[in-house]
Amino acid sequence: MSQLLHASLDQQQQNQQQSGQYDQICTRSSSSSIPATEAAEPAPCPGQRGRSPRRKWQVFPGRNRFYCDGRIMMARQTGVFYLTLVLILLTCGLFFTFDCPFLASNLTPAIPVVGGVLFVFVMGMLFRASFSDPGVLPRATPDEAADLGRQIDSLGCSRPPPRTREVLINGQTVKLKYCFTCKIFRPPRASHCSLCDNCVERFDHHCPWVGNCVGRRNYRFFYLFIVSLSLLTLFIFAFVITHIFSSAGSNRTGFLSALKDSPVVVCFFSVWSIVGLSGFHTYLISSNQTTNEDIKGSWSTKRSKDNYNPYSYGNILTNCCAALCGPLPPRSVRSTIRTKVRSDVKHTSEDPDSDVQSAPCAPEVSARGTTRFGY
Amino acid sequence: MDVCPQFHNLQELRHSASLANKVFIQRDYSEGTTCKFQTKFPSELESRIERTLFEDTVKTLNNYYAEAEKIGGQSYFEGCLACTTAYLIFLCMETRYEKVLKKIAKYIQEQNEKIYAPRGLLITDPIERGMRVIEISIYEDRGSSGSSSGSSSVSGSTAR
Numbered sequence: 001m002s003q004l005l006h007a008s009l010d011q012q013q014q015n016q017q018q019s020g021q022y023d024q025i026c027t028r029s030s031s032s033s034i035p036a037t038e039a040a041e042p043a044p045c046p047g048q049r050g051r052s053p054r055r056k057w058q059v060f061p062g063r064n065r066f067y068c069d070g071r072i073m074m075a076r077q078t079g080v081f082y083l084t085l086v087l088i089l090l091t092c093g094l095f096f097t098f099d100c101p102f103l104a105s106n107l108t109p110a111i112p113v114v115g116g117v118l119f120v121f122v123m124g125m126l127f128r129a130s131f132s133d134p135g136v137l138p139r140a141t142p143d144e145a146a147d148l149g150r151q152i153d154s155l156g157c158s159r160p161p162p163r164t165r166e167v168l169i170n171g172q173t174v175k176l177k178y179c180f181t182c183k184i185f186r187p188p189r190a191s192h193c194s195l196c197d198n199c200v201e202r203f204d205h206h207c208p209w210v211g212n213c214v215g216r217r218n219y220r221f222f223y224l225f226i227v228s229l230s231l232l233t234l235f236i237f238a239f240v241i242t243h244i245f246s247s248a249g250s251n252r253t254g255f256l257s258a259l260k261d262s263p264v265v266v267c268f269f270s271v272w273s274i275v276g277l278s279g280f281h282t283y284l285i286s287s288n289q290t291t292n293e294d295i296k297g298s299w300s301t302k303r304s305k306d307n308y309n310p311y312s313y314g315n316i317l318t319n320c321c322a323a324l325c326g327p328l329p330p331r332s333v334r335s336t337i338r339t340k341v342r343s344d345v346k347h348t349s350e351d352p353d354s355d356v357q358s359a360p361c362a363p364e365v366s367a368r369g370t371t372r373f374g375y
Numbered sequence: 376m377d378v379c380p381q382f383h384n385l386q387e388l389r390h391s392a393s394l395a396n397k398v399f400i401q402r403d404y405s406e407g408t409t410c411k412f413q414t415k416f417p418s419e420l421e422s423r424i425e426r427t428l429f430e431d432t433v434k435t436l437n438n439y440y441a442e443a444e445k446i447g448g449q450s451y452f453e454g455c456l457a458c459t460t461a462y463l464i465f466l467c468m469e470t471r472y473e474k475v476l477k478k479i480a481k482y483i484q485e486q487n488e489k490i491y492a493p494r495g496l497l498i499t500d501p502i503e504r505g506m507r508v509i510e511i512s513i514y515e516d517r518g519s520s521g522s523s524s525g526s527s528s529v530s531g532s533t534a535r
Binding site for chain 2: 121124125128137138144147148169170176184187188221310311318321322324327328329332
């Protein structure tokens with residue numbers, strides 16, 4: 001006992017001797033409360049004043065586009081998103097301009113009000129789903145990738161080296177795959193989006209209509225968008241039909257009349273797909289599955305009798321509440337925080353505060369059209 | 376708030392404390408996708424810090440993350456309120472997760488100042504690594520010769 005006490009006292013004395021030598025390690029965290037719009041910090045050393053600060057989103061390795069100084073994050077191809085915007089704005093615009101005056105005066109003024117509220121909610125959810133970070137996992141730093149590589153090599157000399165890890169989650173064996181692009185073992189339910197070239201947490205699917213991936217951070221906005229859009233579509237469809245039948249006696253021929261009635265056509269064709277999609281996602285939410293898992297049949301009993309979803313809470317209500325009202329994690333890829341991209345290789349590897357993904361070999365990129373980083 | 380008097384001193388004194396190695400504490404997925412880190416004590420830290428201190432740090436961090444991701448009355452209330460305001464309420468209010476992350480950042484800084492930096496270690500906040508790993512940087516002192524015997528065995532065992 002006394003020997004252990006002496007040993008621990010010696011250790012403490014050694015630590016105290018060593019502590020003086022390590023006082024110069026700066027413990028200021030790079031993540032603590034740096035507002036996005038803060039002005040650039042001055043260079044730490046007089047000799048390094050020549051380096052201009054770059055924002056993290058400017059050197060982001062994925063194939064995303066950033067707007068508004070990194071606050072808005074979208075996929076590269078946004079053409080279909082603009083089509084979605086045009087369809088919604090045009091249809092609602094025509095409805096509010098040509099049908100609402102008649103309906104408000106002949107039926108009730110509540111119709112344009114409810115329509116307006118639905119429209120604002122739909123647009124809000126669309127923008128939130130399109131512009132949010134879906135839950136992108138930042139790529140491994142070179143040190144992390146090297147450490148993982150060493151772990152994989154040390155597991156054995158089998159060729160090819162094992163690129164999967166098995167974990168037991170709530171009694172179910174889940175395989176974690178190694179992502180060659182991001183150099184990480186993907187967490188459960190994460191998947192790599194080939195269009196955006198990122199690993200996304202709880203990856204559902206890449207939605208071209210929304211112009212972004214749907215993942216952990218924006219799934220609820222996507223779901224509320226399609227549900228509210230279903231309601232809006234049905235609402236407009238119902239009331240335009242009402243208007244048409246109410247004014248059946250009057251002259252309704254000609255191009256202008258056709259234009260006024262076009263919301264009906266748009267709504268008729270889109271209601272099937274949107275309502276169907278809402279129903280599908282309601283089923284997914286109630287069983288706590290992602291589109292990715294459902295398509296692959298990951299938890300289907302057809303694979304094996306013992307197969308079950310380890311993430312489900314067992315209760316439809318809890319699953320729904322968890323998906324829609326659960327805590328919203330903040331973005332891990334903190335694209336709006338300024339960090340200095342060091343062109344000096346030696347300083348980058350030694351500085352613990354420098355956590356920019358573009359370490360030594362990466363080229364600098366411009367603000368728009370981020371290039372892929374070849375690892 | 377800094378241990379070192381000014382940031383540029385770290386640059387000037389870098390020759391006497393250099394980064395030797397980094398240890399990565401991986402996630403523990405046994406309870407699902409909730410954020411939890413493994414409490415297994417890495418062998419590289421055996422000569423640098425006591426096991427109990429390390430385990431306490433990781434367990435406290437796990438508790439913080441569990442608190443942030445807890446699904447209960449408060450999170451439902453926050454979610455419903457946010458939904459009814461079309462999520463505009465988050466323009467003037469921060470989410471519970473963000474509040475807990477600030478507490479975590481403060482805790483990590485305090486641990487670094489009190490426990491880890493005096494032992495030549497530095498914990499990086501997991502949010503900087505996408506919540507995938509806790510990165511612990513191991514520094515070795517190149518200045519003095521007497522006390523470097525422990526650290527040289529660490530750097531000697533891993534190839535860089």
